[in-house]
Amino acid sequence: MEFQEAVMKLNTPTHKPKERSGGPKLSRWTIISFRKSPKPDKPKADRRRHREAMPDEFLCPVSGSLMADPVIVPSGHSFERASVEACKSLGFVPPALAGDVAAPDFSTLIPNHALKSTILSFCRNRSLPPPKPLDLASANKLVADLMSSQIHKTQKKLAPDTIEERQDSDRTRSIDSVATTAAFESTPQLQLAARPSFCCSSSCSSSEFEPSNPEEEELLAKLKSPLVFDVEEAVIALRDETRTSEESRVSLCTARLLSALRPLVVSKYCAIQVNSVASLVNLSLAAVNKVKIVRSGIVPNLVDVLKGGLPEAAEHAAGALFSLALDDGNKTAIGALGALPPLLHALRSGNERAQGDSASALYHLSLVQSNRVKLVRLGSVPVLLGMVRTGRLAGRALLVLVNLGSCAEGRAAMMDAGAVECLVRFLPRAAAGSTRDNCVTALYVLSPGGMRFKGLARAAGAAEALEKAEEGGSWRAREMARRMVEMMGERREETEGEDVDWEKLLEAETPSR
Missing domain, CATH: 3.30.40.10 (Zinc/RING finger domain, C3HC4 (zinc finger))
Structure with a gap:
């Protein structure tokens, strides 16, 4: 009995745990924490798990x-x-x-x-x-970044030692320049040799790959001079040297010189800005220089000059974009870099020379489908039809309209703007030759519009005007006019049983100039 009482005393705690009101008794081994543990954010965890x-x-x-x-x-x-x-x-x-x-x-x-x-x-x-x-802006930036990363990977494979040096000096390059460079990554016009020619490189790294040219070295020294007079003297000398000499255009169009010339295009000094842009026009006249100039990242600066530069410089900028647009490898990039709106504005309100070069540039740029759609959405159709009505640069405006009419969106916009009536009225007074042929071609590219075109053409009296056009002009224009008259049903006895492949004929024809 005494033994049992001793055992019970050992098992009995000397201090009784305090009881919380309304709560359970706590054993002496329970550790109480007064810090609140955060509850897991179940929705966030679920979303993270679902994304994975x-x-x-x-x-x-x-x-x-x-x-x-x-x-x-x-x-x-x-x-x-x-x-x-x-x-x-x-x-x-x-x-x-x-x-x-x-x-x-x-x-x-x-x-x-x-x-x-x-x-x-x-x-x-x-x-x-x-x-x-x-959104499209974010997508363009994303794709430009992807293309830039691919370019850097290619550069490291080709010249890993020198590329790292160039990357350090080019980290502040603008996204427009990157997009220009990236747009031509898949273009095979220029073969890569010791280093990729599309890279905007610094002068020190370029000298390792380009042969030394005393004339170029002298120009570079002055172009980089802190004295405005020396810079002005250099751009004037470059313009004079490349005005007529094809050899100088090729030898002086180097990556180092283009890099030095790029900031001078938007210079606040009148003589420097005008002569820099004029020098670019001269350099672009050599066919081998066109892609090289665009890849140097200088197009955004030309666009800025066209938007708000000096009038004479803007005139030269339109000429430079026209010259660069002649190369098929440049058309998409020039349009993507924002050249279409200022060119359209210059076409509408510039001086005569700027209007002519802008119209020619828009014609070559509109040969690319993506640029056609952009021009239609920018409202170019009413502007071009207005030029046809007034007769001001009507021949070049017709060339652009022919390109726009070759896509469904452009065809619909032209018929909405009254293009059929405008072209039918212009046809009798169009000068014989290419202008009249292009007017007929512009009507012809609208003819796949079906019943709508037929109704508009009949209401405008197109059959009579087209029959007169058949009497002159080129064989192609006469054939187009004949087919449109037959399609409208004006000569059914001649077209019975004839199956005309409009799409095939459209693809085979190109506007004369």
Whole structure:
């Protein structure tokens, strides 16, 4: 009995734990923490887990984000619509297509409604917010960055020692210059030798690859001089030297000289700005220099001069863009770098020479589908039709209208603006030769408009004007006029049983000039 009482005393605690009112008794081994432990954010954790488990086919191969407006390209791949538009305007081949095709086809974009519905259902079932469409400006910047990274990878493979030096000196380069460089990554006009020729390099690294030219060295020394007089003397000498000498144009169009000339194009000193832009016009006259000049990143500066530079410099800037646009490899990049709006403005309000060069530049730039669509959306059709009505530069305006009418959006905009009536009225007073032929061609590119074109043409009395056009002009213009008259049903007895392939004939014809 005494033994049992001793055991009970050992098992009994000497201090009783205090009881909290309304709470359970605590054993002496319980550790109480007065710090509040944070509750896990379950929705955030769930969203993070769902993103990690998101299927790859829901993500755009270019942006890497969830697609809000997926479209299918002819190759069968799906992309975010804005990503495709950016790739098309900058000439970028997405990595998903790099191994399949040499030149991806982005001409047709088919909305992928099934994928879009699946993505929305996926987000709804997992309490995720639906994806927002990517805006075009962000897509352009994203694609430009991707292309820039590809360029740096290529540069490191070609010349790893010198490229690192150039990267340190070029870190402040603007995004416009990067986009210009990137747009020509896939263009094979210039072959890469010891270093990529499209790189905007510093003068010290360029000298390691370019042969020394005493005349160039003298010009460079003055162009970089802190004295305004020396700089002015150098740009005047460069303009005079390249005015007539083809050899000087080629030998002096180096990466170092273009790099030194680039900031002078927007100089606040009148003589320096005017002569710098004029020198660029002279350098661009050599065919081998055209792509090199665009790749040097100088086009954005020319665009700035065209927007708000000195009148004489703006006139030369329009001429330089016209000259650079003659090369097929430059057309897309010039349009992507913002040259179309100021060229259209110069066409409308510039002096006679600037208007002529702007019209010629717009004609060559509108040979590219992406630039046609941009020009239509900028409201170029009413401006061009106004030039035709007044007869001011009507021949060049007709050339641009022919290009715009070759796309569905441009054709619709032209008929909405009264192009059929305008062209029919202009045809009888058009000068014989290329102007009259181009007027007939402009009507002809509208003829695939179907019943709408027929109604507008009949209301404007096109048959009579076209029959008169058949009496003169080139064989091609006469054939176009004859076919349009037959299509309108004015000579049914001659067209019975004839099957005209309008699309084939349109593709085979090019406007005369």
